[in-house]
Amino acid sequence: MKARNNSSRQIFITDFDLERLEELIETTSRNSSRDGRYLHELEQELTKAEVVTPAGIPPDVITMNSRVCLRDMESGEDLIYTLVFPGDADLENNRISVLAPIGTAMIGYRTGDTITWQVPGGTRRFKVRKVLYQPEAAGDYHL
Template sequence: MSGKPIHITQFDLERLRKLLLDAQSTSYRKSDYLERLQMEIDRAEVVPPKDIPSDVVTMNSTVCIEDLDTNEEEIYTLVFPENADLSQGKISILAPVGTAMLGYEVGDSFEWEVPAGKRRLRVKRILYQPEASGDYHL
């Protein structure tokens, strides 16, 4: 987690709050992942979907992430848990890397704890962002 503020859309905030509320009645309720997501939401600057810069990672964005230790690139689409499918590159917002990339801009670097240890990542480019394409409610 970085000290730099992140940006999320009002629409994503509403859906993420619902996700967190719904998760309280599941086995996830005591999950560190939920706590981390809540912390990220709490520190976010919320903007209307039409005003989000096109270089910010929002929900349903397809992003090229660079691992700063291996220089390898990975492409993920950030999705809600019910749409996650790593074989298709769809990573859940509840996965450590999914939570980590939400709200960051192209060029931003961040560190995040994952089950295998700490990863240092950089948002290299955004291949698709719904809001930049006019899809404000995807």
Template sequence: MAGKRQIIITKSDHDDLESLFFSELAMAFGDKPYLQSLRQEMNRAIVMNPDEIPPDVVTMNSTVKIRDVHTQEVSTYTLVYPKDADIASDKLSVLAPIGTAILGYREGDLVQWQVPSGLVRFRIEEVVFQPERNRVCVT
């Protein structure tokens, strides 16, 4: 499981994920420990407006580089909702174990998470793209 830090999440991502937890897809996977962990983290999360999110936080549709602490392998993924997931295109579902692990964490954070093959530890190396920091605000 991830640490007991509070994740940071946008209000819209929080609302969309809450809806997703009650979807048929999530109900089919509801007994998975990593989904229960994500729900717990969301319950403790710091929820912010998109324009208040720090630029180094992993939000939905962010592209991130993560480094496996054990192998030192670096992978790049875009965190997406299940309907957009395509691992061949490096689009990682938020309902996948590593997808649930990185949401709301920041560059430099060390994350450990239980996946089917055991406990993995990785560092969020870089938030390459984050929609909130690329949004143009009109006043």
């Protein structure tokens, strides 16, 4: 599968996740300016997304509450993260908020894709090795 970058990739999102993420953007933008940049990036990603029903999402797509194995392209290290809403984020347990830079970058990517995003120290790249758990593929449509 070809590497995709943040500006040209086609992402998939479930209608249920889209609704919850739009609510999150609205609520967070009213209450906090701290996540403003990432809110805007997430909002941009959502406007490009192909919206599907939970049953229609491909099983290799990173959705909310998915557990994924990413390979750090610089170090070669494999990392396992779960993509969660901000209230469930817990870095010690590898639960990454969708509003964190890597979280915003992860949503909608598929197994085999390369995630590229800017951090203060330069550019980071991760390859999506495998979606270890996706709620929709497991039949858990409303976590």
